[in-house]
Each structure stands twice: as structure tokens, then as C-alpha cells.
Amino acid sequence: MCSIEEEIQTGDAETPSIRSRRRLVVEGLCHKCKQSPPVVDMKRVMYCKTCFKESVVYRFRGNLMRATKIADGAKALVAFSGGASSRLLLHLLSEFHEPDPSNLRKKRKFSDVLICHVDQSAVLGGEDKEAEVRRIGEKSGFPYLHIPLESIFSNDDGSDGGALVPVGFDLADTVTLKMVHRVTSTLSPVARLRRSIHGLGKMTAKEDLLHHFTMRALLNTARKEGCNVLILGDNATRMAIRILALTSKGGGFGLPIEVAGDTDWFEGLVVARPLRDVLSKEVAVYNQYTDLDTVVMPALTTAMPAKSSIDRMTEEFLVGLQRDFPMTVNTVVRTAAKVTSEHRAKTVMRCPMCGGPIQDGTNDWRSGHTVSQLLSHAPSSDTTSEALSSTSNTHPCSTSCACAPTVNPESTSTSCCTPADQPINIIPYLCYPCQNICRDAQEFGATAAKKGIDDATVILPAYVGEEITMRKGREWMKKEIEEFLIDEED
Amino acid sequence: MGLTIHLQFSGGMELLFNNEKEKTVTLPDTFTPALATLKDLLPWMRDNLLSERAELFMQGDTVRPGILVLINDADWELEGELEYVLKDDDTIVFISTLHGG
Numbered sequence: 001m002c003s004i005e006e007e008i009q010t011g012d013a014e015t016p017s018i019r020s021r022r023r024l025v026v027e028g029l030c031h032k033c034k035q036s037p038p039v040v041d042m043k044r045v046m047y048c049k050t051c052f053k054e055s056v057v058y059r060f061r062g063n064l065m066r067a068t069k070i071a072d073g074a075k076a077l078v079a080f081s082g083g084a085s086s087r088l089l090l091h092l093l094s095e096f097h098e099p100d101p102s103n104l105r106k107k108r109k110f111s112d113v114l115i116c117h118v119d120q121s122a123v124l125g126g127e128d129k130e131a132e133v134r135r136i137g138e139k140s141g142f143p144y145l146h147i148p149l150e151s152i153f154s155n156d157d158g159s160d161g162g163a164l165v166p167v168g169f170d171l172a173d174t175v176t177l178k179m180v181h182r183v184t185s186t187l188s189p190v191a192r193l194r195r196s197i198h199g200l201g202k203m204t205a206k207e208d209l210l211h212h213f214t215m216r217a218l219l220n221t222a223r224k225e226g227c228n229v230l231i232l233g234d235n236a237t238r239m240a241i242r243i244l245a246l247t248s249k250g251g252g253f254g255l256p257i258e259v260a261g262d263t264d265w266f267e268g269l270v271v272a273r274p275l276r277d278v279l280s281k282e283v284a285v286y287n288q289y290t291d292l293d294t295v296v297m298p299a300l301t302t303a304m305p306a307k308s309s310i311d312r313m314t315e316e317f318l319v320g321l322q323r324d325f326p327m328t329v330n331t332v333v334r335t336a337a338k339v340t341s342e343h344r345a346k347t348v349m350r351c352p353m354c355g356g357p358i359q360d361g362t363n364d365w366r367s368g369h370t371v372s373q374l375l376s377h378a379p380s381s382d383t384t385s386e387a388l389s390s391t392s393n394t395h396p397c398s399t400s401c402a403c404a405p406t407v408n409p410e411s412t413s414t415s416c417c418t419p420a421d422q423p424i425n426i427i428p429y430l431c432y433p434c435q436n437i438c439r440d441a442q443e444f445g446a447t448a449a450k451k452g453i454d455d456a457t458v459i460l461p462a463y464v465g466e467e468i469t470m471r472k473g474r475e476w477m478k479k480e481i482e483e484f485l486i487d488e489e490d
Numbered sequence: 491m492g493l494t495i496h497l498q499f500s501g502g503m504e505l506l507f508n509n510e511k512e513k514t515v516t517l518p519d520t521f522t523p524a525l526a527t528l529k530d531l532l533p534w535m536r537d538n539l540l541s542e543r544a545e546l547f548m549q550g551d552t553v554r555p556g557i558l559v560l561i562n563d564a565d566w567e568l569e570g571e572l573e574y575v576l577k578d579d580d581t582i583v584f585i586s587t588l589h590g591g
Contacts, residue, residue: 038564038568039563039564039565039568040564040565040568041565041567041568046568049563084501084587237587238589241589280556280587281558281587283587284501284558284585284587285558285560285565288500288560288563288583288585289563294500294501296500296501296502296504296505297590298590299589299590300590301589301590302502302505302590303505303542303543303546311589312589315556315588315589316555319555319556319587319588320555322555323555
């Protein structure tokens, strides 16, 4: 007892002096170690080279451990584009994966680490740089997977999954995009991918769709390889840009899964972003000090003016603000990390296009504030159920159709309520930001069709249609058995 | 003899400078040693070295936000930014931290 009290007393007596010593900033020396001259200024704190690197590694490890609260021995997939952030990610991860020489019994966090590079060159160009990306990736010693982005148009086993193609356009009606599933297509997967991106008019829509496709390819690969963790290289600056851009595009509902702690939205797969506290400036400085070579891949908006897309404009805004107010990025990221939405509610569906949550009542809300139809088509109170009922009226579903969950998925293409038979308006089944992408496709396609250009129409991967069909099936069944269901609250 | 400066470009900056990652330049006599600053060097680079559009490199009299400048491996914010007095044999690195370079 006495000794504890003494300790407390001595601790009290020493605390102020330790604190003041810690806070003391020596002019002309690193603010942390106070021994070497500083070389970097990060948010008004000056670090020497060693302390700077330590601070980056510390944040990386802390974030990785926090995000992956699963048992040791998980299998991880690292997304690697070849750019600065993912290059740093790969470097830090290979250091992290090294066995600890001072404690050989210590287990590794991950049993296996795979590198996955999603090759976007079919859309963005830069095919000549793929070899360089592969060289850097393989140098790390981890197995390297090269996944062409166009693979999202194939089934998991590599067979042709067909595609969703639009059926007619109407300039006067921007809230419907009728699409039909075609099992076979003469177009190669690359051509389909190009059509889907270039079938959009606005750069914002193109960037968004490209992002969804890339995420989809990464998630597919992670599942196929049996990984438990997907590690992404988003840095703090990029996260802040994404937060603001997503919010302005109407995607605020999905913020918790994009930026906050909800890392296991994708079933069975934890998505970690260990560089979420590291600024893009810190990434660049670290890479420079460590001689990490990167590959500059052109993006859709490379060398474009700031107004070319919402994301590009947000970047310009945020980076400009960050120069004068160095805490901007961190403030945005930390504030957004606290955002909660009802995205985990039972009624919330997943968007077939982006996999994100669809806010309840999205269609009501949209029809309440949009004048998007010049025809006298009265906005329904619930477009989803209207679309559903009209479908089931014209083609009454029997229990043997694909809507019933007992039927195996192969037979879906022949059932009465699948997109193979009749076009569906896909818009009511999507989340708000993805609806915007389709509206853009509809507008662009209609304008092109008017000019007589018919190969400018958007094509979507078959999985979008499949997921809509599945959801329609579930909704139809729920409606059929509704009166027999017992309400949980009763 | 004018000042000799080593310039390096990365992160996409090289695309603006003839795709050259490194370049050693000897500055003309208008750059007085011990007086000429980075503020003088930037417009000179724009007028003499830049191969692409100037607005992607400079904004006002400084570099565009998102472009990081390191002088002899140290953050230029510690070196007085534009007021840094150029010395012979300095290495100045320009790194774009913007998406897609």
C-alpha cells in the first residue's frame, strides 16, 4: 500500500516537468527526438527523417490492427495499382509480414499475402506500363495476381456471363433505363467494358462506374482466393476527397462503409485501409526517402481542368484548402468517421451495381423532388413495388419459376420473370448515386440514338441483372406469403 | 558561370517536362548567386523547360496545390518556400500528389 502511494506521489511531482519537457520544442531540431535537424513539416510539426518514417509506420500498423480485429493467420489480398499509395502499402506490408527477429515465436498477423493488380488499361490506356507494375509487385516476394478489369463481364468460372443491354431510349423519360439480359454477345469482354464506360456522358459517372467495377473485381478476386481481408491503399487525402465527393453525389448513406469503422459490410471479408491517417504528401515524401519506384498511370481526368468531374473538382478544392489549412484533410476524415446512418437496418437492400446500401424510400424521395418526365406518367409512391407488380401481372409467376429460391441458378435464364425474357427498368433497384449513373447513360444514349449513333449505348455486366432478378424473386415471394408472416413486433 | 541545379520530377510531373525524370540545368547569368530565389526559378522553368500547359504546373507565382517540393531532400516549407535562396549544386524535387498525376 505504502509503496503504491509513494509512487503516486512521486508520479504527481514529476508529471508537470515531464510534460513540459515533452512539449518543449527546440528551435532547429526535430520536434520529436530533438536531436536531428528536421526535414519535413507535417501539419506544423517538424520531423527528422527517422522520426517521420517511424510515425508513418506507427500509424500504418495501428490502423491495420484496429481494422482487422480477426484472429491471426488470416489471408490478405492487397490491392496494388502501382501508384504511390499502393506502392507504400506494399512496402510497409512486406516489412510488417517479416518475422520479428527479436521474438521468433511471435505469430504473423497474416498467413498469406497476395497482391492483386486490377488492370484498367482497356479503359485508361497505358498497356505498356503493366510490365513495370508486375515487376514492382513481384519484387515484393508475394504472389502477384493480374486481373483484367474486363473479367467482371465473365462468370466466376471464366465462362461468358452475357451482359445487360439497353432496350430503346427515350429523351423525354430520364427515370427509366430498360435493359435486357443477353446471354451471348459478339462483343469481346474488352469491347463491352469500353462500351459501358464510354456509354456514359459525364466524366463523374464514368469515374464512379470505373470505381465500382474495380471494387467488384477486387472483391471477386478476394473471395475466389479465399481471403479474409482486403487491404486498400487509400490515403487520408484521397479519403477526404472521396467523403466530400460522395456526399455531394448523394452517396452519404453509404459513408459508414466507405470511410468509417464498418469494415465488414462485405460478408466474410474485412476491408482495411491502413493508410487512412497518412496524407498524400507523407506518402510522396516517404517514397522519396525510401527510393520506392512507382508507376504513373493516367486516370480519366489526368491533365483535365478542375471542372471535368465532381471528384476532380473536389480534389482541387480540398488540396487548395489543405495548403493554407494543414488540418483540413484530417478534420474531414475524422469527422466523417463518426457519421452513422441506418445502413444496417433490416430493410436496407444492397445496390446490385455498387454493392452499397440503398436508403429506404430513395425512389419516393427522388420522385418527390424531380421533374424528370415530360410525359404524363404519374410518379408512383413506390416505384419498386410498382415495377414489381407490373411484372408479375403480365407474367404471373408460378412456384416453379426462378423466383423460388429452390430452383438452381442455372435455370434462371429460362424463367418467366428474368431479364432474359423481358426488359426491366433497372433504375428503381439501384442506390441513389448509381441511379444517377444510369440516368446519365439513358440521357447520353438517347441523345446518341437521336443522332443515329447506335454503338454509344451503355452495357452493364450480367451480375447487375442477376442480382435484380434475385431481389425481384425475393420481393415477389415476400408479397405472396405476406399475410402468413408473423410480424416480429406482435 | 551560372548556378547548376539538379531537378527531379515524379508522380506525374515528368509528363509536363518532356517525360524527363531528371534534368541538370545551368541557370543563366540573370540568376545572381546568393540572391536568386525559388521564386525566380519557377517562372524560368515554366518558360524554358515546361512542355505542357503551364496551368498544370503553376498557380499565381507558386506551384499548383498538390505539387510537393523538396529542396535537397527537405520539405520546402522548412526552407522558406519561395524565398529559398538557390545554391550551386542544389537538388530540387517536384512530386505531384494528385490523382492520376
